[in-house]
Amino acid sequence: MKFTLKVWRQKNAQEQGSFVTYEVFGISEDMSFLEMLDVLNEDLTLKGEEPVAFAHDCREGICGTCGLFINGRAHGPLTGTTTCQLHIRHFKDGETITIEPWRAKAFPVIKDLVVDRSAFDRILQAGGFVSVNVGSAPEANGILVPKKNADEAFDTAACIGCGACVAACKNASAILFVSAKVSHLSLLPQGKPERRTRVLNMVKTMDEEGFGNCTNTGACEVECPKGITLASIARLRREYCKAKIKG
Amino acid sequence: MQNAEKKCAVKKCAMEKSSVTEKVFMSLTGLFLCLFLVVHLGGNLLLFKQDGGAAFNAYSHFMETSWIIRVIEIFLLLFFLTHIFMAIKLTIKNKQARPVSYAVNKASENSSWFSRNMEITGGVIFIFLCVHLYNFMFSQRFFHHYPSMYAAVRTVFQNPWYVLFYVICLSWVGFHLIHGVQSSFQSLGLRHPIFTPWIKKLGVLFAALIFLGFLSLPVYFFFSRTSRRNVQSAISHQLKIENGFKRGASQ
Ligand code: HEM
Ligand code: SF4
Ligand code: FES
Numbered sequence: 302m303k304f305t306l307k308v309w310r311q312k313n314a315q316e317q318g319s320f321v322t323y324e325v326f327g328i329s330e331d332m333s334f335l336e337m338l339d340v341l342n343e344d345l346t347l348k349g350e351e352p353v354a355f356a357h358d359c360r361e362g363i364c365g366t367c368g369l370f371i372n373g374r375a376h377g378p379l380t381g382t383t384t385c386q387l388h389i390r391h392f393k394d395g396e397t398i399t400i401e402p403w404r405a406k407a408f409p410v411i412k413d414l415v416v417d418r419s420a421f422d423r424i425l426q427a428g429g430f431v432s433v434n435v436g437s438a439p440e441a442n443g444i445l446v447p448k449k450n451a452d453e454a455f456d457t458a459a460c461i462g463c464g465a466c467v468a469a470c471k472n473a474s475a476i477l478f479v480s481a482k483v484s485h486l487s488l489l490p491q492g493k494p495e496r497r498t499r500v501l502n503m504v505k506t507m508d509e510e511g512f513g514n515c516t517n518t519g520a521c522e523v524e525c526p527k528g529i530t531l532a533s534i535a536r537l538r539r540e541y542c543k544a545k546i547k548g
Numbered sequence: 549m550q551n552a553e554k555k556c557a558v559k560k561c562a563m564e565k566s567s568v569t570e571k572v573f574m575s576l577t578g579l580f581l582c583l584f585l586v587v588h589l590g591g592n593l594l595l596f597k598q599d600g601g602a603a604f605n606a607y608s609h610f611m612e613t614s615w616i617i618r619v620i621e622i623f624l625l626l627f628f629l630t631h632i633f634m635a636i637k638l639t640i641k642n643k644q645a646r647p648v649s650y651a652v653n654k655a656s657e658n659s660s661w662f663s664r665n666m667e668i669t670g671g672v673i674f675i676f677l678c679v680h681l682y683n684f685m686f687s688q689r690f691f692h693h694y695p696s697m698y699a700a701v702r703t704v705f706q707n708p709w710y711v712l713f714y715v716i717c718l719s720w721v722g723f724h725l726i727h728g729v730q731s732s733f734q735s736l737g738l739r740h741p742i743f744t745p746w747i748k749k750l751g752v753l754f755a756a757l758i759f760l761g762f763l764s765l766p767v768y769f770f771f772s773r774t775s776r777r778n779v780q781s782a783i784s785h786q787l788k789i790e791n792g793f794k795r796g797a798s799q
Contacts, residue, residue, distance in 0.1 A: 320651065372652055373654030373655075406646065476567075508567050513644075513645030513646070514570065514571065514641055514642060515567070516638070516666060523658035531734060535738065537568070538735065538736065539737035541569075542572065542736075542737065
């Protein structure tokens with residue numbers, strides 16, 4: 302298969318970027334989207350040009366590094382998938398594909414398609430932790446967790462911090478990500494000691510990092526590769542109000 | 549000591565406003581405005597009573613003179629201002645959060661047009677609100693341009709441009725509410741696997757009823773205008789009823 306790629310190229314954070322058009326040939330429909338970019342980069346290297354910088358790590362949909370905005374959608378046209386798990390068979394032969402980095406003030410472009418997502422790390426540092434006793438490991442079944450809580454905590458713990466929610470949101474709001482973290486820690490007994498300060502501090506940091514404010518459009522839950530839903534955001538709002546009222 | 553400091557930090561945090569509390573305010577003010585629309589529509593439907601406007605004028609007289617209504621009006625104004633202030637703040641912050649926009653963005657594949665354009669539908673409501681207040685509240689209540697509120701309604705809705713303007717603006721009120729009603733529940737953290745789908749459906753129904761309910765008035769008065777010989781006779785007829793009503797009230 303062959304494609305015309307319109308790729309965002311930007312030397313570094315300071316300089317202005319622009320789209321550059323490339324043609325790629327001989328792409329197998331079984332390749333992943335990232336493998337197609339690998340082919341493009343091999344071509345560019347052979348020609349002595351600078352390869353396109355894009356972030357990736359696990360290539361199996363679990364690390365959340367590979368965020369790309371493909372043809373107007375976060376992680377491409379499919380739902381519930383990361384870019385590394387998106388396959389070429391979902392595109393039409395000869396199609397023009399536009400590839401952009403995540404666009405958000407809180408996610409500045411470092412180079413080409415790579416953005417700096419350390420704003421997420423700072424939100425996690427503000428409250429995404431639990432206190433544990435050091436020393437010998439505690440008995441695994443010592444703390445009982447109701448099945449329903451365990452399930453919900455697990456579902457929200459599936460968030461891989463990819464940032465697709467921010468990328469897809471018209472307001473570049475990070476609330477789906479933050480709500481996933483708040484949910485999964487607050488639902489478990491291990492997360493109880495920091496329950497109130499966690500939600501207050503994480504929301505405060507989220508606001509300070511320059512993310513927008515949620516207007517409940519629901520774009521994030523459609524684009525989230527891990528199926529985090531608006532129910533998680535509603536839980537964050539309840540947790541937040543409870544923490545505020547109880548002080 | 550450290551504990552006390554920690555408590556202090558939490559207390560300080562509790563006083564601060566955040567994106568989450570702002571949405572709580574938007575939601576509560578929005579819901580109050582919805583309640584206002586219901587009451588407003590209820591009163592307006594008195595215009596349909598075939599008594600030459602007596603019931604509606606009595607209602608509007610009560611609204612103009614009652615001190616309870618004055619107090620409620622102050623709250624209404626406050627809620628409107630809060631809603632609009634928060635809306636402007638939110639819109640500016642959200643525009644700043646994405647300084648470079650996407651070259652290709654298929655937002656319609658992940659969200660509804662209504663949910664993405666609340667600032668625009670809200671903005672239209674704001675313009676409508678100004679014109680609407682000028683048409684009735686200022687013209688009639690403060691400056692008494694017409695013999696009665698009923699006459700004001702009849703006269704304004706003889707103008708086809710006003711009727712068209714009202715029809716268009718009212719549909720945008722509906723658009724605002726299609727997303728607004730369900731959104732306000734989500735903003736309060738009220739979400740439930742069984743109730744939320746119903747809230748969404750009832751929100752759309754509410755938006756439709758508000759639209760059709762208010763729409764009925766300008767349309768009715770516009771199309772019934774030809775049934776009277778002319779405005780003058782209508783107004784003099786109106787005046788007689790008015791005087792009769794006032795005499796009746798003073799007895
Ligand atoms: C009768 C008048 C109005 C009613 C009944 C109304 C109702 C609502 C409701 C129920 C919401 C959802 C609140 C939430 O999600 O938390 C909302 C949101 C909003 N409104 Fe209004 N509103 C009115 C007027 C206005 C005006 C005049 C403006 C703008 C100047 C405006 C701008 C907005 C914006 C920007 C939002 C935020 C969208 C969101 O967060 O979902 N509204 N409104
Ligand atoms: S909530 Fe979903 S879209 Fe957002 S960072 Fe987590 S996995 Fe990615
Ligand atoms: S590279 Fe790890 S999720 Fe795609």
